[in-house]
Amino acid sequence: MRRFNRRVFTLPVPLTAFSLFGFGKGSTTSNDDSSQTSTKQHSTSRIGLPRYIDHTALKPETTQSEIAKLCNEAKEYGFASVCINPYHIPYASDLLRTSQNVKLCTVIELCFIKKMLKKGFPLGANSTFTKxxxxxxxxxxxxxxxxxxxNVGMIKSNEWDKVAIDMTCVVLASKYTYQWVQSKKSELNRTEVSVIAHYIISTVEELRKTGKAKKVDKNWAKFDDLTNFVQSYNFDTDTKSKKETCLVKVILETCLLTDAEIVRACQVAVQSKCDFVKTSTGFSSSGATASHVSLMRATVDTEAKKLGFKAGTIKVKASGGIRNAVQANEMIKAGADRIGASKGVEIVQEDLKTQSKKTS
Structure with missing residues (x-):
């Protein structure tokens, strides 16, 4: 049973910079040693190429029958996930209900105005509350x-505290809501959804200003653990428990950034507790490159170690313009843990043919 299936009505919430997760007044991030970290080459033999692929259909004209085809292919080939627009989630969720191995991934704020699309300019520019x-x-x-x-504009404006707020709040909204669903708590209405978003952002603000956070208003006692959740959330690195979690991937749109901006954005993403950094939307001026993937891999590993986590805690997703097995394997060798592609079936079939020729 779906816990919510109506459009959310949102209101603007003012944001300020904050110190949570290492971003505050006087905090700095350095890229001195990030690009020098050696990148361990990955191998598709580790899990097999299909398990790297997020089988993707994000074009606005995608039909329900195409979503059904996408889900069936994902189950047949064993892809990591299907990646679709939010409108199709309820339908795809029903189709994938019997498949525990194929995850259901969606995109937030992946919207494009036609004129901007022609210029290759993706939008990450909605308010954090809306996201x-x-x-x-x-x-x-x-x-x-x-x-x-x-928000690429924030990055270009050197507003790194705001970038961190944006990333952190989406991470916390994801993790808290997924925990809510997994614990089989009651359904949420539109007002309650807005309350959760508001309290996450306002708690982050309060932590920035005073170092303390106010408890949830007694009228919303249903969410009495929310303040503590925001204060204490960390990466779930206990792989032994096999605890399922909601993965959060932040798209940087690397083709619009300098190498220095990519490094800094990756550092912010790690400190904001994102699970993945991702190259591209696939709708901008160009997509993933092996050099950007390698840079991202080195940076997130270095930053993770600084925070006391193992290299590999934060993953890298390459997406945009990956249309064949050669490109996919090139990205994996550069350090990608996931591949976002709309041609997943063709990529896998091509790879199987190549492997067959090598063994014959």
Whole structure:
């Protein structure tokens, strides 16, 4: 049963910079040693190429029959996930209900104005509150992986505290809502969805200003653990427990950034507790490159170690323009843990033919 299936109505919430997760007044991030970290080459033999692929259909004209085909192919080939627009989540969730291995990934703030699309300019420019509400709605409808676009304009304006707020709040909205769904708590209405988003953002603000956070208003005692959740959330690195979690991937749109901006954005993503950094939406001026993937891999590993986590805690997703097995394997060798592609079937079939020739 879906826990929420109505459009969220959102209101603007003012944001300020904050110190949570290492971003505050006087905090700095360095890229001195990130690009020098050696990148361990991955091998598709580790899990097999299909398990790297997020089978993707994000064009606005995608039909329900195409979504059904996408889901069936994902189950047949054993892809990591299907990645679709939020509107199709309830339908795809029903189709994938019997498949525990194929995750349901959706995109937040992956919207494009026609004129901007021609210029290759993706939007990550909605308010953080709106992104949080979209994220909560998507998870309540059945999504268990969230890909969202960071605000490229903030990066270009050197507003790194705001970038960190944006990333952190989406992460917290994802993790809290998924925990809510997994614990089989009651359904949420639109007002409650807005309350969760509001309290996440306002708690982050309060932590920035005073170092303390106010408890949830008694009128919303249903969410009395929310403040503590925001204060204490960390990466779930206990792989032994095999605890399922909602993965959050932040899309940097690397083709619009300098190498220095990519490094800094990756550092912010790690400190904001994103699970993945992702190259591209696939709708901008160009897509993933092996050099960008390698840079991202080195940076997130270095930053993770600084925070006391193992290299590999934060993953890298390559997407945009990956249309064949040669390109896919090139990205994996550069350090990608996932491949976003609309041609997943063709990529796998081509790879199987290549492997067959090598063994014959």
């Amino acid at each position: 949080c509400c979209e994220t909560i709605e998507s998870i309540l409808n059945g999504a268990n992986e969230i890909d969202f676009v960071t």
